[in-house]
Amino acid sequence: MSVDGGFQLAGDGYSGADYPRSHGEAVLEISDLSVAYRTQAGDVRAVNQVSLDLRAGEVVGLVGESGSGKSTLAYGACRLLRAPALITGGSVRYRGRRMPRPVDILELTADQLTGLRWREIAIVFQSAMNALNPVLNVRDQMLDVIHAHVDVSRHEAMDKVGSLLDLVGIPRMRLRSYPHELSGGMRQRVMIAMALATDPEVVIMDEPTTALDVVVQREILAQIAELRHRLAFSILFITHDLSLLLEFADRIAVMYAGRLVEVATAGEIHHEAAHPYTMGLLNSFPSLHGPRRELAGIPGSPPDLLSPAPGCPFVPRCGYSRPACAEVDMSLTRVTSSTDPSHVTACPFVLPGESLSAGKPNLTVSVAEAGAEEVAQ
Amino acid sequence: MTSVDPAEVQPSVGVVSAAADRGPLTMEAISISKNFRIGRHNTLHAVREVSFNLYRSAVVALVGESGSGKTTAARLLAGQERLTAGTIRLDGKPVDVGSRGAFRRYKSEVQLVFQDPFASLNPVHTVSHHLERPVRLHQAVTSKAQVRAEVIALLEQVRLTPAQQFLGKYPHELSGGQRQRVSFARALAARPSVLLADEPVSMLDVSIRLEMLALLNDLRQRLKLALLYITHDIASARYFADEILVMYAGRIVERGPAEELTQHPAHPYTQLLVASAPDPDDLGGMLRNGSGSAGQRPGSGGPAAVGCPFSPRCPFADDRCRADDPALVRVSSSRAAACWRLDVAAPDVLARSKGGDGDTTK
Numbered sequence: 001m002s003v004d005g006g007f008q009l010a011g012d013g014y015s016g017a018d019y020p021r022s023h024g025e026a027v028l029e030i031s032d033l034s035v036a037y038r039t040q041a042g043d044v045r046a047v048n049q050v051s052l053d054l055r056a057g058e059v060v061g062l063v064g065e066s067g068s069g070k071s072t073l074a075y076g077a078c079r080l081l082r083a084p085a086l087i088t089g090g091s092v093r094y095r096g097r098r099m100p101r102p103v104d105i106l107e108l109t110a111d112q113l114t115g116l117r118w119r120e121i122a123i124v125f126q127s128a129m130n131a132l133n134p135v136l137n138v139r140d141q142m143l144d145v146i147h148a149h150v151d152v153s154r155h156e157a158m159d160k161v162g163s164l165l166d167l168v169g170i171p172r173m174r175l176r177s178y179p180h181e182l183s184g185g186m187r188q189r190v191m192i193a194m195a196l197a198t199d200p201e202v203v204i205m206d207e208p209t210t211a212l213d214v215v216v217q218r219e220i221l222a223q224i225a226e227l228r229h230r231l232a233f234s235i236l237f238i239t240h241d242l243s244l245l246l247e248f249a250d251r252i253a254v255m256y257a258g259r260l261v262e263v264a265t266a267g268e269i270h271h272e273a274a275h276p277y278t279m280g281l282l283n284s285f286p287s288l289h290g291p292r293r294e295l296a297g298i299p300g301s302p303p304d305l306l307s308p309a310p311g312c313p314f315v316p317r318c319g320y321s322r323p324a325c326a327e328v329d330m331s332l333t334r335v336t337s338s339t340d341p342s343h344v345t346a347c348p349f350v351l352p353g354e355s356l357s358a359g360k361p362n363l364t365v366s367v368a369e370a371g372a373e374e375v376a377q
Numbered sequence: 378m379t380s381v382d383p384a385e386v387q388p389s390v391g392v393v394s395a396a397a398d399r400g401p402l403t404m405e406a407i408s409i410s411k412n413f414r415i416g417r418h419n420t421l422h423a424v425r426e427v428s429f430n431l432y433r434s435a436v437v438a439l440v441g442e443s444g445s446g447k448t449t450a451a452r453l454l455a456g457q458e459r460l461t462a463g464t465i466r467l468d469g470k471p472v473d474v475g476s477r478g479a480f481r482r483y484k485s486e487v488q489l490v491f492q493d494p495f496a497s498l499n500p501v502h503t504v505s506h507h508l509e510r511p512v513r514l515h516q517a518v519t520s521k522a523q524v525r526a527e528v529i530a531l532l533e534q535v536r537l538t539p540a541q542q543f544l545g546k547y548p549h550e551l552s553g554g555q556r557q558r559v560s561f562a563r564a565l566a567a568r569p570s571v572l573l574a575d576e577p578v579s580m581l582d583v584s585i586r587l588e589m590l591a592l593l594n595d596l597r598q599r600l601k602l603a604l605l606y607i608t609h610d611i612a613s614a615r616y617f618a619d620e621i622l623v624m625y626a627g628r629i630v631e632r633g634p635a636e637e638l639t640q641h642p643a644h645p646y647t648q649l650l651v652a653s654a655p656d657p658d659d660l661g662g663m664l665r666n667g668s669g670s671a672g673q674r675p676g677s678g679g680p681a682a683v684g685c686p687f688s689p690r691c692p693f694a695d696d697r698c699r700a701d702d703p704a705l706v707r708v709s710s711s712r713a714a715a716c717w718r719l720d721v722a723a724p725d726v727l728a729r730s731k732g733g734d735g736d737t738t739k
Contacts, residue, residue, distance in 0.1 A: 246657040288612040297587030
């Protein structure tokens with residue numbers, strides 16, 4: 001099947017479930033995962049047949065707007081959701097170095113899950129203020145975690161707590177501080193230290209720096225990157241800020257309305273984005289470096305997942321939509337024009353690099369010409 | 378050389394605001410300070426001798442990290458905190474919020490928009506309730522029909538259309554962006570001349586932020602609002618503001634035209650802010666290096682009590698920086714910075730200003 005612009009679909013064999021993988025063992029392999037929220041008005045399909053894998057030592061960024069299902073996907077994969085959320089299908093295979101054989105997380109018993117969580121897969125939650133226990137000091141909550149998941153003496157656990165705090169750059173004098181006595185950045189560092197307390201292989205980070213300043217954010221990201229180099233864990237990094245991922249992630253998965261719409265390496269996403277939604281995201285953030293660009297943003301708001309329209313859910317906000325979009329089945333197909341074999345998109349029509357059409361709301365604030373002149377004089 | 382209206386020269390620095398050409402001066406903060414007492418013996422200097430002007434139809438951005446005093450500065454301007462020292466003038470007259478009536482009159486000129494649209498709207502009241510009250514309070518309309526018409530006009534102004542549909546909605550039925558639009562509409566209900574927007578888009582998705590800023594920009598032009606845009610995101614200030622004021626530890630450490638300041642930052646703290654902003658063109662940079670911005674150690678402490686507050690984090694700091702606090706001094710006709718070591722930290726900026734207008738720092 002050939003569509004306009006010479007864009008080729010890569011054959012019928014490709015679907016979301018078996019898009020080509022490059023080398024490197026997958027640690028976490030999410031296949032066709034679907035999660036629905038049961039409501040009185042019907043099922044809200046928050047995650048819809050999503051397949052994504054995380055390889056050893058890799059940082060995969062999961063980006064999307066609020067309500068796109070990115071947190072639901074991650075929590076669903078760890079079975080951390082509770083009613084009314086319901087996993088309606090799929091599998092999540094985990095292959096840890098310490099595990100004798102791969103397991104399907106969705107099949108595990110409650111006991112097995114307890115052994116897996118934190119020990120193998122740890123999570124850094126979004127709001128450190130809510131995730132930390134306000135009536136325990138830093139040391140006690142970290143000891144709690146270690147004793148709950150690893151069989152060590154109190155002395156060893158204390159040593160571990162100290163070295164973890166060193167690792168994330170918190171002075172040991174803060175051991176007895178309570179969460180409210182720490183700054184936002186420090187709390188987030190404590191959360192990261194706690195996630196690493198049991199040497200997990202996979203760390204899921206849910207917007208770990210969203211509430212922080214850019215300076216602190218960069219410090220923490222740099223620290224995470226360094227820790228990953230040293231400790232060789234894999235990261236699934238959830239955020240709504242694509243600009244951050246371009247710099248931080250190895251691969252980026254773009255999520256919209258419960259579906260993955262594009263997956264590729266950070267470089268491919270930056271230069272060869274193939275889905276209009278990804279292009280919209282790329283066109284949403286003001287850049288500080290380089291020349292001022294025209295920014296378009298993404299007009300409109302995400303669709304209602306209670307009664308989704310057939311075809312591509314991005315149609316109402318898409319500058320390229322055409323009648324055939326109503327029949328798109330949203331499976332991920334390879335971008336054949338790309339040199340990256342893992343680059344897949346759910347949009348069969350748009351070419352990578354096609355510029356966004358004009359006539360959208362722009363933020364065109366001219367530079368304070370007056371000020372510039374003053375300086376020149 | 379253009380002649381400069383003496384009223385538009387900032388008294389302490391002798392710098393003309395990059396926002397001055399947009400419209401007439403409305404609000405002046407003249408050396409305002411705010412101290413908070415902490416415990417019995419400690420004083421926190423949240424805002425220290427801060428001066429700036431707001432002009433009609435212009436956007437001035439106040440940029441800094443959390444705890445730098447930018448929100449306190451906005452609250453001082455909004456009349457919600459008492460000044461420890463300094464003066465605020467509105468249209469040339471010193472601000473008086475002493476009595477209830479005076480405060481109300483002041484509020485109908487100066488409005489504040491908060492960061493969190495989830496917390497700033499009352500969950501048990503409808504959109505129309507949120508808007509009817511300020512309309513009744515600040516505008517001379519009494520009849521139900523007039524109030525309703527005014528509320529609908531407000532919703533249309535912030536592009537919540539069809540307005541009828543939104544009147545009866547509760548905050549939980551709205552998305553974050555829609556809620557923030559209601560907050561804007563509520564602020565505009567007083568028909569203010571000055572809008573103080575405290576991180577108005579920080580809580581919103583990146584894809585929604587741009588639309589919100591475009592809306593604010595549109596309102597600024599149409600209603601000739603003097604806008605103070607408070608943010609920790611200096612990249613958005615580059616696109617949105619005329620002038621940027623960078624705050625650190627309660628004081629303004631650098632000010633200048635938005636484009637120039639972000640492209641050629643002078644103060645080491647501004648340089649750090651600019652270097653910390655995500656740089657999509659530096660693909661995998663952080664992963665390759667495993668380290669962040671140059672010379673910055675995480676957790677390297679808060680502001681210093683003696684000397685330049687930034688000195689503990691500053692790669693250029695010397696003994697003088699650790700002993701004496703530098704004042705904000707003029708770098709060019711529209712720029713100023715508070716740094717002893719500009720010759721080392723930003724030789725390019727000094728060279729430009731020397732070549733440009735024959736003016737030096739000291």
